[in-house]
Amino acid sequence: MDTIEGELKGLMMASLGGDEGAYRNVLGRLSGYLRGYYKARLAARSAADVEDLVQETLLALHVRRHTYDPDQPFTPWVYAIARYKLIDYLRRTRASVKNVPLDAVQEIAAHDDHVASESTLDLNQLLERLTPKVRDAIRYVKLDGLTVAEAAARGGMSESAVKVNVHRGMKTLSALIARGRRS
Amino acid sequence: MKTDDLVKMLSANVEAVEYREPQRMILISAGLGAVVALSAVILLLGIRMDLSELGPWMFVLVKSVFAGAIIGVSLANLTRVARPGGERRVSIALGLLPFGGALLVATASLAIAPLSDWKAMIIGEYWLLCLVCIPLNAIVPFAAMIWAMRQLAPTNLTLAGAMAGRAAGGISAFAYALHCTDDSFPFIALWYSLTIALCAVLGGVVGRPLLRW
Numbered sequence: 128m129d130t131i132e133g134e135l136k137g138l139m140m141a142s143l144g145g146d147e148g149a150y151r152n153v154l155g156r157l158s159g160y161l162r163g164y165y166k167a168r169l170a171a172r173s174a175a176d177v178e179d180l181v182q183e184t185l186l187a188l189h190v191r192r193h194t195y196d197p198d199q200p201f202t203p204w205v206y207a208i209a210r211y212k213l214i215d216y217l218r219r220t221r222a223s224v225k226n227v228p229l230d231a232v233q234e235i236a237a238h239d240d241h242v243a244s245e246s247t248l249d250l251n252q253l254l255e256r257l258t259p260k261v262r263d264a265i266r267y268v269k270l271d272g273l274t275v276a277e278a279a280a281r282g283g284m285s286e287s288a289v290k291v292n293v294h295r296g297m298k299t300l301s302a303l304i305a306r307g308r309r310s
Numbered sequence: 311m312k313t314d315d316l317v318k319m320l321s322a323n324v325e326a327v328e329y330r331e332p333q334r335m336i337l338i339s340a341g342l343g344a345v346v347a348l349s350a351v352i353l354l355l356g357i358r359m360d361l362s363e364l365g366p367w368m369f370v371l372v373k374s375v376f377a378g379a380i381i382g383v384s385l386a387n388l389t390r391v392a393r394p395g396g397e398r399r400v401s402i403a404l405g406l407l408p409f410g411g412a413l414l415v416a417t418a419s420l421a422i423a424p425l426s427d428w429k430a431m432i433i434g435e436y437w438l439l440c441l442v443c444i445p446l447n448a449i450v451p452f453a454a455m456i457w458a459m460r461q462l463a464p465t466n467l468t469l470a471g472a473m474a475g476r477a478a479g480g481i482s483a484f485a486y487a488l489h490c491t492d493d494s495f496p497f498i499a500l501w502y503s504l505t506i507a508l509c510a511v512l513g514g515v516v517g518r519p520l521l522r523w
Contacts, residue, residue, distance in 0.1 A: 145326035154317040162313075182316050187523065189320045191463040193327040194393045207395030211465040215522070248311045250319075269319045290325065297320075305523065 131236050136201035143192065154185060156239075157205060161185070163238025164209055169216075174244035179304075182246050184212045186301040206235035215305070253303055257296050260284065264292035265300075332392045332462050339458035340385060340477060343451025347485040350447050355489040366493065373487035376498055379408035380480030380506055388473040392459055397466035400473075409503050416499035434492035437501050443489075444482045444505035445512070452478035452513060456520050464521055471517015472510045479509030 135153055142150035161181045169177055188208050195204050254262050260282070267278035268289060279286045328334075351357075360366045383404055390396040420428055434440075455474040464470035483502050492501070 142321075142324065143327050143329060145324060147321050147324050150324045151317055151321035154320055155314070158313045158317060178313060182311065182313055185313070185316060185320065187463075191394075191523070193329055193331045194463040195329060196332075196393055197329055199393075203395050204393070207465045208463065211394065243313050246311050246313070250311045250315075269322045272322055275323065293323075294325070302523075 132200055132202050135205075139195065139201050140197060143195065143197070154189075157188070158185060158243070159239040159241050160205075160236050161209055162243065163240035164235055165213065166240055167238055168213060174242075175247050178244045178246040179248060180212060180216050182248055183216075183301075183304045184209055186297070186304060187212060190298045190301045202235055203232045206232045209235055248304060253300055256303060257299055260288075261292045261296040261299070264289050265296040268293050269297075333389050335458040335461060336385060336389055336392060336455065339454040340381070340451065340481065343454040343478065344481045344484070346450040346454075347447050347482050348488070350450075351443075351485040351489050355443065355486075357488045358491050360491070366491070369493040370487055372495070373490065373498055373502065374484055376408060376412055376502060377480050377484035377487060377506075379411070381477055381484065383408060384473055384477035384480055388455065388459075388470070388477055391464050391466060391470045391473055392462040394463050394465045396464070397469050400469065405476075409499075409507075412495070412499040412503060416496040419495040428496075431494040432496045432500060434494065434497040434501065436490070436492055437497070440486065440490060440492070440501045441505055444479060444486050444502070445509055446482075447485060448475070448478040448482035448509045451481045452509070459521055460523070463523065467518040467521040468514045469517070470521055472514030474517070475513015476506060476510035478513065479506035482509070 135156065138149045138153035138156075142153055158181055161184055162177060165177045165180050166174075169180070188205070191208075195201065254265065257265070263282045264278060264284070267273045267281055268275060273281065275286050275289050278284075278289045282289065284292070358366060358370075361370070387400045387405060390399045420431065423431060452474055455477060456471075459470055459474060483506055
């Protein structure tokens with residue numbers, strides 16, 4: 128557990144500094160842990176439902192990553208988000224939340240599950256619901272892998288507008304997914 | 311969508327983030343709320359007229375210290391509950407400390423006062439104004455702090471709402487102290503505490519629907 132915490136925290140600190148490789152690495156590892164955590168608690172649901180929740184959690188964690196306090200350990204932060212999203216999911220699917228045990232924080236890294244299914248989320252459909260500028264910014268920077276400068280040139284926006292639009296767009300996507308399954 | 315594709319998308323060109331952002335946002339929102347609350351008291355109620363004397367000054371100071379303690383503790387707790395899992399780091403004892411202190415001073419001041427003064431000391435003159443104005447004037451600071459909290463990630467929404475309500479109540483009480491002419495320790499311990507607690511309860515009630523993410 129301590130080594131997992133140490134590794135993940137190291138990767139997260141680099142990610143918060145803008146290290147793309149470290150961030151991909153830590154998110155990849157967290158998706159395994161989240162999948163294991165949710166599968167163990169949502170045994171009756173389909174694998175696609177579990178994957179939906181894994182993805183919703185990753186996106187929420189991404190747009191709220193500035194709430195990680197480096198003075199605190201990293202795994203409890205992930206665990207708190209995972210548990211919050213689990214309870215929220217159970218509430219909106221009208222299941223009982225009384226039975227969600229308050230497990231130990233270590234539970235978040237108890238099962239590393241790499242048997243991924245496809246989620247029911249359709250990224251293209253979600254992107255359609257963003258405003259054109261925001262959608263373009265996300266497409267260029269997050270999907271086509273252009274740098275912010277290249278995206279600014281292609282989209283006819285300033286670099287800061289690209290950054291703001293990407294940031295805003297990711298928040299909107301996260302909210303759309305959370306709200307989408309609430310209604 | 312495949313989770314691996316999402317991970318690739320999230321990490322592509324990831325921007326560095328400032329992790330002191332939560333404290334900053336909460337402080338800025340509380341500060342803006344305080345400006346509005348102070349302006350409302352100064353413009354609508356007016357500052358008390360007797361500030362040329364020492365006694366009234368002292369009581370403005372006492373009320374400000376009490377409200378300031380509430381604000382300080384509430385903001386410290388609010389910054390904690392703003393982060394996932396932060397509710398475990400909230401100190402209830404610290405939260406009750408300003409109320410306990412006020413109660414202690416109030417009891418002492420009643421103990422040395424004649425029984426016939428007690429009613430006037432406790433009920434005061436403008437308790438109703440206090441009871442109405444403090445929660446009303448807390449609305450803008452509360453909204454500002456809720457806006458900040460919505461950009462953050464509280465995982466106990468009721469507690470987060472209550473902390474924001476309490477901080478807003480403290481800010482509003484701080485502003486109301488400029489107008490309030492009820493100068494007695496029991497009045498502060500009863501009516502200020504009661505209205506601030508009311509703000510906390512109301513904040514807790516609306517916390518879940520307002521702060522969900």
